[in-house]
Amino acid sequence: MLDSKKVLEELCGCTAPSGFEGPAVEIAARLLKPLVDELQVDRMGNLIGVRRCGQPNARKLLLDAHLDEIGLLVTGVEEGFLRFRSIGGVDPRMLPGREVWVLTQPPIPGIVACQPPHLHDGETENKSIPLSDLRIDVGLSQEQAEEKIPVGTPVVYRGSCFSLGKEQMCGKAMDDRSCFTVLLRAMELLADKKLDVDVYVMGSTREEVSGVGATVGTWSVQPDCCVAVDVTHGRTPDGPADKTFTLGGGPAIGVGPNMTRWMTGRMLDKAREREIPYQQEIMSGHTGTNGWEMQISREGVATSVLSLPLKYMHTPIETLSLSDLEQTAQLLAAFTEDLGKEWPL
Numbered sequence: 001m002l003d004s005k006k007v008l009e010e011l012c013g014c015t016a017p018s019g020f021e022g023p024a025v026e027i028a029a030r031l032l033k034p035l036v037d038e039l040q041v042d043r044m045g046n047l048i049g050v051r052r053c054g055q056p057n058a059r060k061l062l063l064d065a066h067l068d069e070i071g072l073l074v075t076g077v078e079e080g081f082l083r084f085r086s087i088g089g090v091d092p093r094m095l096p097g098r099e100v101w102v103l104t105q106p107p108i109p110g111i112v113a114c115q116p117p118h119l120h121d122g123e124t125e126n127k128s129i130p131l132s133d134l135r136i137d138v139g140l141s142q143e144q145a146e147e148k149i150p151v152g153t154p155v156v157y158r159g160s161c162f163s164l165g166k167e168q169m170c171g172k173a174m175d176d177r178s179c180f181t182v183l184l185r186a187m188e189l190l191a192d193k194k195l196d197v198d199v200y201v202m203g204s205t206r207e208e209v210s211g212v213g214a215t216v217g218t219w220s221v222q223p224d225c226c227v228a229v230d231v232t233h234g235r236t237p238d239g240p241a242d243k244t245f246t247l248g249g250g251p252a253i254g255v256g257p258n259m260t261r262w263m264t265g266r267m268l269d270k271a272r273e274r275e276i277p278y279q280q281e282i283m284s285g286h287t288g289t290n291g292w293e294m295q296i297s298r299e300g301v302a303t304s305v306l307s308l309p310l311k312y313m314h315t316p317i318e319t320l321s322l323s324d325l326e327q328t329a330q331l332l333a334a335f336t337e338d339l340g341k342e343w344p345l
Contacts, residue, residue, distance in 0.1 A: 001022055001188070002046065002181075002184055002185050002188050004181055004185065004322055004325055004326070005013050005161075005163070005169065005322070007031065007181045007184065008161050008169055008171070008174070008177070008178060009160055009161045009171075010027055010031075011024060011028065011067075011173070011177040011180065012083035012160055012161050012171045012173040012174060012177050012178075013020075013091060013103055013160035013161065013171075013180065014027055014173075015107065015156045015233065016067060016068060016069060016156075016173075017069050017070065017071030017072075017087045017088070017103075017156050017208075018068040018069070018070070018071070018087050018088055018205070018206045018207070018208045018209040019068070019087070019154070019206060019209070020071075020103065020144040020152055021181070021205045021206075022045070024068070024069075024177065024203070025045060025047045025067060025203060025205075028047050028063065028067055028180055028203045029041070030045050030118065032047065032049045032183075032184060032187070032201060032203070033049070034085050035049070035051065035184065035187040035188060035191060035201075035290050035327045036049035036050055036051045036140070036187070036201060037050060037051055037250055038051050038052075038304060039204075040239065041215075042131075042206055042217060042220060043213055043216070043327075044212065044213045044216045044217065045205040045206075045207070045213065045287065046200065046202055046203065046204050046205055046213050046216065046217040047067065047203035048200060048201070048202050048203075048217060048220070048221065049200070049201045049202075049284075050198055050199065050200045051187065051190075051195070051198070051199045051201075052198050053195040053196055053197055053198055053199075053340070055192075055196060055340070056307045058173050058196065058197055058198045058223050058340065059197045059198070059224040059225075059339070059340055059343060060144050060197065060198050060200060060221060060222065060223040060225075061198070061200065061202065061224070061225055061226070061227070061339060062200045062202060062217075062221050062223035062226040062227070062294070063183050063186070063197050063201050063202065063226070063227050063229060063332065064202045064204055064217070064218075064226060064227065064228050064229065064294065064302075065176050065177075065179035065180040065182065065183050065202075065203060065204070065228075065229045065230065066179075066180075066203070066204045066205065066208070066214070066216055066230070066290060067176070067177060067180060067203040067204065067205060067206065067207075068088075068171040068205055068206055068207055068208050068209075069088075069091075069156060069172065069175070070086070070087060070088035070089060070090050070175075070208050070314055071086075071087040071102070071154050071155055071156040071157075072084040072086060072090065072123075072154070072155035072156075073085050073087055073152060073153070073154055073155070073287045074088060074102070074136075074149055074150075074151055074152065074153040074154075074155065074251075075085075075151060076151060077142060077145045077149070078135065078142075079142055079146070080137075080138075080140050080141050080145050081113060081135035081136060081137055081138075081145075082102070082110070082133060082135060082136035082137075082138060082145065082149065082155075084131075084134070084135075084136060084155060084298040085131070086131060087154065087183060087209060088208030088209055088271045088314075089314050090131065090314065091314055091315065092128050092129060092130060092134065093128045093132045094315050094316070095129075095131070095134055095140070096112055096113070096114030096129060096134065096316075097112060097114040098111065098112045098157065098158075098159050098316065099111055099157070099158040099159070099286060100136060100155050100156065100157060101110065101155065101156055101157075102136065102149055102153060102155050102159050102206045103155065103156065103344075104148060104149055104150075104151060104153055107291050108132065108136060108138050108148065108149065108154070109138070109158060110136045110138040110139075110241060111123055111136070111137050112134055112135070112136055112137075113134065113135045113136070113137045114161075115187065120179065121220045126283070129144065132327060133179075134254060135249065136155065139168060146181065146283060154170070154246035156173075157172045157173075157316035158183060158316075159171060159172050159316050160172070161174075162321055162323050166246065166323055167302075167322055167323060168247065168319055168320065168322070169318070169319070169320055169322060170317050170318065170319040170323055171317070171320070172315075172316040172317075172318065174231065174310055174318035174319070174320055175230070175231045175310060175314065175318055176207065176229075176230050176314055178231065178308055178310070178318075178320055179230055179231060179308055179328075182229055182301065182308065182325055182328045182329045182332065183201050183203075183329075183332070185231060185325070185329035186329040186330075186332040186336070187199070187201060187332045188268045188329075188332040189327065189329060189330065190333050190336060193333075193337055195337070195339075196337045196338065196340030196341055197224075197265055197340045198341065199336060200221050200223060202214070202217050202218075202221070204217055207230075207290055211289075211290055211292065211293040212293075213262060213295050214228070214290035214293050215294075215297065218293070218294045218297040218301060219297050219298060222297075222298060223301055224292045224301070224302065225260070225263060225301060225302035225303070225304070226291070226295075226301050226302070226303050226304070227263075227289040227303075227304045227305070227306055227320045227332065227335070228287075228289045228291035228294060228303065228304070228305050228306070228327070229306050229307075229308070229332065230289040230290070230291075230305070230307055230308070231307060231308050231309070231310035231313060231318075232245055232252050232281055232308070232309055232310065232322075233245065233309070233310070233313060234246075234309040234310050234311035234320070235247065235309070235311075236245045236311055236312070244309075245279050245281065245307075246309065247309050247311065247318075247319075247320065247321040247324060248279055248321045248323055248324060249278075249309065249323050250271070250276060250277030250278040250279060250324060250327045250328075250331075251271075251276075251277070251278055251279070251306055251307060251308060251324060251327055251328035252278070252279045252280065252281040252306075252307040252308075252309060253268060253271070253278055253280055253281065253304075253306060253307075254281050254283050254287060254291070254304065254305030254306065254307065255281065255282050255283065256282060256283035256284050256285070256287070257281050257284070257285070257336040258281070258283055258285075258286070258287045258289075258292055258295060258300040258303060258305060259285075259287075259291070259304050259305055260295075260302040260303055260304065260320075262302070262318070262344045263302055263304035264304060266306055266342075267306065267331065267335055268280075270331060270334040270335050271331055271334075273334070274330065274331070274334050276327050276330050276331050276334070277327055278327075278331065279309075281305075281307055283305065287305050289305050289307075291304070291305040292302050296335060297325050304335075306328060306331065306332065307322055308320060308325060308328050309321065309324055
């Protein structure tokens with residue numbers, strides 16, 4: 001049985017921001033290879049595996065989870081300190097005092113410079129510092145930094161995963177490598193099942209900046225339907241109840257215009273049939289997932305969005321429930337079984 005903790009530690013421990021996903025793709029390929037018949041990496045760097053059902057002209061189901069993470073990009077050096085911009089949705093409030101890896105070869109550790117509280121004045125101590133005013137300290141002189149760290153070098157949070165209590169895991173890049181772990185577990189659950197659709201598994205790239213990985217990958221696969229598996233907001237004391245979901249309450253099934261109605265209905269039916277705990281997430285517009293791009297590939301693709309509740313999204317301490325991870329995989333496997341036979345007219 002897949003050891004979800006170990007897989008999370010390995011996948012989330014690697015450094016792979018949007019546009020630089022190679023290390024994550026390499027690990028994901030090794031983990032996926034035993035579960036599929038074919039494996040490839042396309043021109044956009046997407047990892048795509050397929051388990052064929054053996055039936056002629058079988059329908060195609062595409063399961064997607066993105067492998068990139070948010071990060072930073074070095075734009076210059078100023079008195080030995082690195083200037084940078086964000087890759088994806090980085091929250092400037094999270095950065096001061098944060099440990100990072102500057103992804104040179106070999107990587108260089110750094111910290112985002114922060115002002116001690118003793119030096120704050122009354123006007124600035126409670127304000128977020130604009131990202132353009134922050135700098136990374138790598139302990140080098142101007143000349144050394146210019147020599148070792150070219151403009152355009154990516155940067156990510158330093159750290160991996162650790163247990164939080166008995167049930168939860170915490171770390172960076174859970175968005176969305178925890179959901180690729182879901183795909184691995186779902187394929188493991190289906191390993192001894194006779195399928196009636198070809199199942200494609202995609203670890204897509206660049207979701208955090210544009211979604212172009214899923215756009216190109218879906219165009220290439222030409223699926224009959226697809227499921228975007230991503231994280232959603234877990235409930236915290238400061239989070240709005242109508243936009244957050246309980247950790248331990250099961251996967252969140254997306255409901256809204258980005259989701260094809262029969263697929264949403266099938267997700268709900270399978271959860272009830274298998275007695276899998278679930279929650280419903282009302283998504284009235286853009287879902288903020290690859291499902292938005294996948295739905296309009298070619299002449300259109302039937303789409304579902306299935307989400308894993310996650311606290312503290314886009315921080316180095318993203319936190320999830322291991323039971324939710326397992327239940328999301330079980331629901332995905334249940335959705336896939338007999339899909340060809342039960343396909344709506």
